[in-house]
Every structure is written in structure tokens, then in C-alpha cells.
Amino acid sequence: MQETEAEFLKKYDRREYLAPLMTVDAAIFTFHGGKLLVLLTERCEHPEKGKWALPGGFVDEEKDASLEEAIQRKLQEKTGVKAPYIEQLISVGNNQRDARGWSVTVVYTALVALQSCQSFVDNVSDVRWEMYEEALKMDLAFDHIEIMKAARERLKQKALYSMVPAYALPEEFTLPELQHCLEVLIDKPIQKKSFRRRVEQADLMEEVGLRSADKKGRPSMAYRLKEGVKDFTFIRNLDA
């Protein structure tokens, strides 16, 4: 007689099978002081103990109903905030990357405002913001250098065809600030006029009043991203 699915499931026990190690990790970026920053956390357990790494860890089957919940939990634990922008980047899995054996990580890229989590981060000793250019030279745990580079590259592409990097700025920002952020990401100057045409066309932002003139020169208008705007992509990219 044929076994039914219910019978099959009753007998089935996952513990009889060995599955790869499953982790979620996040490359969390922000933009501050004209620099791209990436969030790093110090590994407090073996393996790679003492090295700095992208925040992440094992999925907790009790706490996390999905990969998205798992990464949001990790992010909350390290920054104290929910990231306004998060996107799945890539998964990496092989038998070399973790000394414990065959391991898979699902990697996300998140963007946050520095101010939204600075006090939280400052009060935790094993988490810090590192300038991306400095992080590149570090001996990060596992294959996190390569993963971080892939996230950085994707962010560059986003800068060429979207305004997504705005999520790396404070909730209120000026257009010169956003333009500079994009310029750092694509490592090339952008024409003011081109940039502002795109801002206008995308219609993603609303004015929130003139920025107080704490600097020299004409004060700039501050903006914030409109509520519930969908991810806008331009049909024509900026020159790479």
C-alpha cells in the first residue's frame, strides 16, 4: 500500500540528516562625514574569535519564522533599530568558508541613518562603525571581505539607477548631501543639474523646510523621502 504524505511526515525526523550550517549576515552601511561606513562586530566565540565580521548569526527556529525575520532580529540586536532599507544580496555556501564544515550564509544589505543607532552602537563594545576604505584593509572573519565588496558594488549600481542610497542618510537631508553620497558611491562627480533633474523626475522626496544656516553660503532645502514610495528606478543610468 502507498504511504500517504501524513504517514511520511510522521516518520520523518530532520535530526537524522545532516544539513549545512545556516547563517544570515548583513552588510549594513551608513553615510556620515563624507564617508561610507560599514557596521562591524567582533566575534566573541570560536571560530575566528577576536576577528571583526559582518553582523549575523544562526537562524533561530524558535524566534525566526523566516530569513527576513532572522536578519531583522540580528540587525535589531546590533543597532537597536529596524533598518528603513534592507534587501537580500546573495547567498554563499561551500565547504571552505567555515572551519566547522559545509556552511551557507544568506547575506542582506541594509542602509540606516547613523544617528538612528549611534547611541546604541556607542554603548556596545563589540560593535562599531568602520570607514569602508579602512574595513577593506582589515582581516575580517570568514569570507566577509568578499561579501562586503559585493555589497559595496551593488550599492554603487543602485546609485547609478536609483535614489536608494538616500536611506543611508538622516531622515532629513539636503540635495547637496545626497548628491555627495551618490558621488562617493560611484567614485565620480555628478553634474548638479543631472542629479536634480532625476530627483524631480523620481518625485520621491518632499520639502521639509530650509536647513538652518550653520555653514557658509546659501542654505539648502531639506527633504525627506515620502511615505510608502516604491523603489524608483530610472530607465537611463548615470555614466559609470
Added chain:
Amino acid sequence: MQETEAEFLKKYDRREYLAPLMTVDAAIFTFHGGKLLVLLTERCEHPEKGKWALPGGFVDEEKDASLEEAIQRKLQEKTGVKAPYIEQLISVGNNQRDARGWSVTVVYTALVALQSCQSFVDNVSDVRWEMYEEALKMDLAFDHIEIMKAARERLKQKALYSMVPAYALPEEFTLPELQHCLEVLIDKPIQKKSFRRRVEQADLMEEVGLRSADKKGRPSMAYRLKEGVKDFTFIRNLDA
């Protein structure tokens, strides 16, 4: 005294921990007879036994050194060929999608020429090419309908900014054939002139002689993709 990493690893036994089920799956597309086809395989074991699904399965830690090797092996098993184009699409993981428990799948999208694997597929009873539009109406296993739709959508985007869909055609193809393939993917006519300008600009193809005139009208030039060409992306998309 501090435990060294070597000591830690010696004591570490993965079998003490329960990890999610890990699978790799592929949405494999081809283009034939003016239609987009997707490769489906019938599930011969519980769960979801008897339903059709995207080809895939568990990573084999003995056979597969990485996710890429795992998916290439699955692909070879179902089609008999190595796909000329394969790309990671997305990973999906939650405690709902598989009745056996918390499960993660790393999904790839592959493009193959129908002719390269037709005889192989025809000789295997649990594998078949299905027209995408028909597959959409099927009750596929797990969350494979949603995954297939996501793969289809990504392929549409590729059609707007690249010539990648050419990998879904036979090795030698004509420009009208490729244009039609792109038109099906974006579900919209493309101007001949725009299309051909892009082909010329991308410089991805080489002529391989006039196509024998088995049809009415002027014979068209056949092309093939040049060896070792990098993934070309246009800075300006076609209108969606």
C-alpha cells in the same frame, strides 16, 4: 586557560545542532516556437509527491563543494548539459514552505538551448518542458510558483537592459529570432531599429553566415555569441 580555535573545532560536532533543511533549486528557461518554456520535474517522493516542481534538491556534502557545484549537478542530472548561463536569483527560507520544517532554498535561474538537451529530457519520464503560461496555472510543489514568477520577472528585466536572453536560444540564431524572444519576455513589441542598434553597440555577437532560406522572405544572417564575452549592460533601458 583560553581555549584555542583548534581545541574548539576538535570538540565541535555539527550533529549536535539542528540546522534548517537546505536545498538548491533552478528555474531553467528556454525559448522555442515563439514561447518561453520552463523545465519542470515530477516529485517522486514525499512531501508533495506527484506534484510538478522546479528541479533541485538537497546539497550533497560529499559530491558538492559549493552551492554552484550543487546546482550544476542538479542541472546536469535533469538536462544532461551544463547551462551556458546560470545566475543566482534569490534565497527563500521560512518555517512554512516545507512540511518537514524550517527550510531554505537557494534558487538559480538558468538559460539553455532547447536542442542541447531535448533528447535527454525526452528520454526521462519525470522531466518535461512546459510553456511558462501553462506552468503559471499549475499547482506546483512548495512555493515554486512564486519562485518561478520571480525568475520570470528577473528575466524580463534582463531583456530590458541586456542581451542575456540570447542564451535561451540555439547556439546559432538570427536577429529576428532574438528580437522576438526579447519581445515575448517584455510582452511588448520592440522597434527593429532600436534592437539592432543595441546589438551593434554591445558587440557581443559574430556572424556565422546566412540562414538557409527554408522560410518565405529574405534570409536572415545567423549569429552566435562571441567567446568569453562579459555580461554587457546598456546604460539606457528599453521602455518597460
Added chain:
DNA sequence: AAAATAGTGTCTATGAGACACTATTCC
């Protein structure tokens, strides 16, 4: 007024869309 920064006007260059035109085949 000069310096600095914000923001606009306008020209050029590129490339997609539109569409009429020519070219080559079969009947």
C-alpha cells in the same frame, strides 16, 4: 564687496521610438 554654497537655464550629445524606405527571397 568677496567668498562660498545652492540652485537654474540652456546647449550639446546620445540613443530609444517611430516609421518610411530599400533589399532579398519565394511564389
Added chain:
DNA sequence: GGAATAGTGTCTCATAGACACTATTTT
């Protein structure tokens, strides 16, 4: 020659790049 399909010429339109111009602030 007519029908069908392949392929080109050329105009318009949208938008990025370039860059000079105006606007508003501090000193």
C-alpha cells in the same frame, strides 16, 4: 510583379553631461 521577411535611413524626443549663469547666505 506581389507577398513576405530582413535590414537601413532619418527624424523626433527624452534625458545625461557640460557649464555658465543667478540666488542667498556669511564675513
